[in-house]
């Protein structure tokens with residue numbers, strides 16, 4: 587199930603707070619950084635904040651620059667991104683600026699919250715998602731029904747914490763502001779709970795007046811049968827590797843990456859790499875990891891094409907190599923067609939052996955791209 591690209595955006599004090607406890611919103615960004623935020627807003631399809639932020643800040647969440655709005659319209663997009671909020675209670679102020687500025691608005695809530703929001707006369711599309719509100723159904727609804735491909739989440743801490751802990755954030759854009767709040771009652775950027783083990787990937791840093799922008803990408807694979815944002819990033823990398831294989835008329839071009847549970851890349855490979863005319867991507871990657879590496883038991887193998895089950899060129903097919911390595915989770919983009927082997931079903935073979943296999947069909951076209959000449 588595809589979701590929008592989820593970008594978490596926040597400005598934070600040196601001691602990790604999003605705001606103080608005073609009545610006014612604490613300005614952590616510098617003027618040039620607020621302009622950068624405006625640019626990011628102009629680039630997305632929707633902006634989401636939690637109901638707590640609407641209550642605390644009474645924000646408008648607009649694209650403030652007329653030029654940026656005009657560019658959106660010229661590109662055939664709505665003048666303003668869709669504004670989205672989440673609430674369990676539906677306890678929203680109908681006079682808040684959020685409802686009376688900008689373009690369209692959507693409230694995601696519970697059945698109970700929807701009754702309350704409608705009774706209050708909230709001027710927005712109110713979408714109940716059942717007795718409780720799950721982020722996955724919300725993101726799927728935004729993607730499928732509202733056509734949102736890029737979602738900017740502007741807080742607050744409760745919302746950021748949930749999206750990050752549930753592996754649903756594709757990217758973090760954090761601005762570190764040179765001031766302290768020092769009040770434990772103030773809202774923190776990230777609350778306690780289970781985050782990814784290990785380190786996120788630092789994508790970029792930039793000085794903007796007296797603040798520093800840091801962009802991070804979560805790296806840890808998901809667990810079980812749900813895809814995390816990081817699973818999509820790694821599978822995309824596997825598909826990119828497939829495009830670097832030496833060409834062949836008699837074998838597929840495939841890329842693979844093996845990633846530890848804490849997001850550390852253990853190895854990568856692609857078909858026919860390093861002058862070996864028959865080596866497969868998963869085989870090449872696994873061969874680079876010592877078989878006794880304890881991280882293999884909780885690692886995920888990403889492969890653009892599902893692992894093979896029959897080979898003429900080598901004694902052990904890749905599904906078997908994965909089982910021998912002790913890997914219990916595989917994410918792939920494309921089920922093997924009957925081009926070289928009939929009804930290969932590496933996914934079925936692995937699942938029968940108890941391995942969790944996720945097939946993310948939204949990457950199938952990218953996985954197939956370097957193999958077009960082999961497909962009818």
Ligand SMILES: NC(=O)C1=CN([C@@H]2O[C@H](COP(=O)(O)OP(=O)(O)OC[C@H]3O[C@@H](n4cnc5c(N)ncnc54)[C@H](OP(=O)(O)O)[C@@H]3O)[C@@H](O)[C@H]2O)C=CC1
Pocket residue numbers: 595596597598603604605611612614635636637638639640642643672673674675676677695719720721740741742743744745746748773
């Ligand atoms: N510096 C910065 O960049 C930013 C700072 N902030 C600051 O953050 C503070 C607000 O943060 P915080 O209090 O954490 O509030 P949030 O904005 O994260 O909103 C929390 C509320 O959102 C709703 N909600 C969250 N998760 C769910 C869920 N899974 N299901 C249903 N409803 C959900 C609930 O609403 P309900 O109670 O109605 O059920 C909850 O109380 C403010 O002080 C604000 O100034 C905010 C954004 C950015």
Ligand SMILES: Nc1c(N[C@@H]2O[C@H](COP(=O)(O)O)[C@@H](O)[C@H]2O)[nH]c(=O)[nH]c1=O
Pocket residue numbers: 595596597611612613614615620623635639640643644645646647648740741
């Ligand atoms: N304070 C703070 C942010 N706060 C965010 O900006 C929202 C208000 O935007 P607007 O309606 O345009 O005034 C507010 O509700 C919250 O989501 N953002 C930042 O980048 N830096 C900051 O220092």
